[in-house]
Amino acid sequence: MAETLPLLTGSEVADWIRERIRVGRFVPGQRLVEVDIIRQTGTSRSKVREALQRLEGEGLVQIEEFRGASVKSTSLDEVRQIYRARVALEGICAADFARHGSAEQKASLRDLQAQLDRCVDERSPERFGRLNLEWHRLVVEGSGNRTIAELLKRLNVPIHRLLFESFYDEARLRRANADHQRMVALFLASDAEGAEAAMRDHIGDGFETLSKIESEFYR
Missing domain, CATH: 1.10.10.10 (Winged helix-like DNA-binding domain superfamily/Winged helix DNA-binding domain)
Incomplete structure (x- = not known):
């Protein structure tokens, strides 16, 4: 129906x-x-x-x-441009979340990280992908920057289809989660500079991973 x-x-x-x-x-x-x-x-x-x-x-x-x-189909060059924008925008959000995120928001992120850790242990890449989106959304929301939140909402749609199980093999899963663990520690310590740098590296690494497995998506 x-x-x-x-x-x-x-x-x-x-x-x-x-x-x-x-x-x-x-x-x-x-x-x-x-x-x-x-x-x-x-x-x-x-x-x-x-x-x-x-x-x-x-x-x-x-x-x-x-x-x-x-x-519209998305070329690898367009994905590259999207990731460059995400590096800057999510870096800003990470710094602002470290500075201004509430204790409740940071506790929620820590709890969400625990779920991501279990996904790695249980080798559940699809669930990891869904929780990863929620993890990033919480950081952006906690930053308090609504303008960036709206921009990222639009930017992330074209690349979302790429971030499924084939993206997250076991090695990639562990590498991405190690980045998350490091950032959570920086957020809890209110280290804005460290959180921004770590987020920029994390987003940049995501694009490098996509570039290496380009043939999986752009045939």
Whole structure:
């Protein structure tokens, strides 16, 4: 049975499409047929077109004359640019979280880290990937910078499909988690400078890993 939602605004339709791109329901190159989206969201053609134009502006959707809209493919060079932006933005968030994050937020991050540690021990890369997103979201949220949070939300959608089980083999899992453990210690010590440097290194290492396994995603 097709999913039916209450009448949505253009912004909400954009969120609906963006989430399906993020989780891989809509894949690069796939056509986004207006009639199908209207049927599934219960909204109007004008709202769907507004959403698609919004997503085109974000670089997630490509609209071509006579062909309509499709999910935009992301090149390795575009991923490189996204990671460079993430290095700067998440570095700032890490410093601000170390300085201004509440004791409750830091305790939550420590508890989340314990779950990540168990994922490594239990070799659960898919769950690690989901918790990793939550870990980074908590740092960004705890930084208090809403502008950066919104920017990162958009930046992370095109690369989310790459961060699944094939990205996290056992060695990569342990390396990424060691970075997390080091950063949690810096956050708890309120070491803003150290946390920013560690986050920058961590994000940079993530791109280097993707570069080495480029053939897995860009064939």
